[in-house]
Amino acid sequence: MRLENIQSKLLTLIIGIALFVTIPLPVLADTGPKKSVTVEFDLPHEGTYYATLLSRDKSTGPWNYYETYESYNGMQGGANPMDKSEWTALHSSGDSYYFLSYGEVLENGGNTFDWSYYPPDDFKVLLYDAENKTYYLSGEMTRVHFSSCYKASVDKEAPGTLKVKEVQNWPQMLKNFLRRCLMTIIVELLIGLIFYRKLKELGVIVLTNILTQVFLNVAIFIFEWNFKWYDSRLMNVYYICEALILVAEGLVYMHVCEKYESKPSRIRPWIYTIIANLISFFIGLIGYSGFYG
Numbered sequence: 001m002r003l004e005n006i007q008s009k010l011l012t013l014i015i016g017i018a019l020f021v022t023i024p025l026p027v028l029a030d031t032g033p034k035k036s037v038t039v040e041f042d043l044p045h046e047g048t049y050y051a052t053l054l055s056r057d058k059s060t061g062p063w064n065y066y067e068t069y070e071s072y073n074g075m076q077g078g079a080n081p082m083d084k085s086e087w088t089a090l091h092s093s094g095d096s097y098y099f100l101s102y103g104e105v106l107e108n109g110g111n112t113f114d115w116s117y118y119p120p121d122d123f124k125v126l127l128y129d130a131e132n133k134t135y136y137l138s139g140e141m142t143r144v145h146f147s148s149c150y151k152a153s154v155d156k157e158a159p160g161t162l163k164v165k166e167v168q169n170w171p172q173m174l175k176n177f178l179r180r181c182l183m184t185i186i187v188e189l190l191i192g193l194i195f196y197r198k199l200k201e202l203g204v205i206v207l208t209n210i211l212t213q214v215f216l217n218v219a220i221f222i223f224e225w226n227f228k229w230y231d232s233r234l235m236n237v238y239y240i241c242e243a244l245i246l247v248a249e250g251l252v253y254m255h256v257c258e259k260y261e262s263k264p265s266r267i268r269p270w271i272y273t274i275i276a277n278l279i280s281f282f283i284g285l286i287g288y289s290g291f292y293g
Contacts, residue, residue, distance in 0.1 A: 042153035054097035061118025063100035
């Protein structure tokens, strides 16, 4: 009886902490699914290329426009990832959109550019052929999905122009789903070992997490791609799904896992569910980048 009282007080404390932490989540931009833009280039020939997105605005997230390399280098404290020649080439395209000091080098067969943290919403895709000193630029584009994938190729009928189209990258989507699912199972299994030790109980945990991950990802996919819900509305879907998953898992563990315990408890499954979901929730928010990841 004393153990039940301790568990009850612990559950109350955990619920209080959970509410305190999660209520402000919608207004904390860095805790949500991370926006990203991935561009796969059909390069005109082998060689070294520089790629970036030119932004309509002078800043997005931590990225900013700088007039000179020295001012950019000074803001980075002398520890910046961009070489001066690369920075200068991308900065000197002559377009009215802004270079936000983020770019990648494509060489040795690499043809994919990825801006995985706060890419601009309105942008142009810029590709620079370092060997031939040639610029290729797309038209104006707007990112609508949290994570958008594009294919870009040189327009042979319009020199210096890129043709860009958005695509659904199914292999990447599947890979990132499996990665998130595996991450969640590992985290919740490790925490589950504190509460449940029997093989059948651990099997229930694994199966439950697979089903809830399928539910979460299918729900996000449907609302993002079918109903065209983006940004804050899609975040609300994410939070609602996480709340439903927490309740569903708690009920499953209470009615299934506790059957295998010599002293069943109505409190233990909820303590485990809340702790496990809080931890996996925050890990998921850190690693989550939409359906493409």
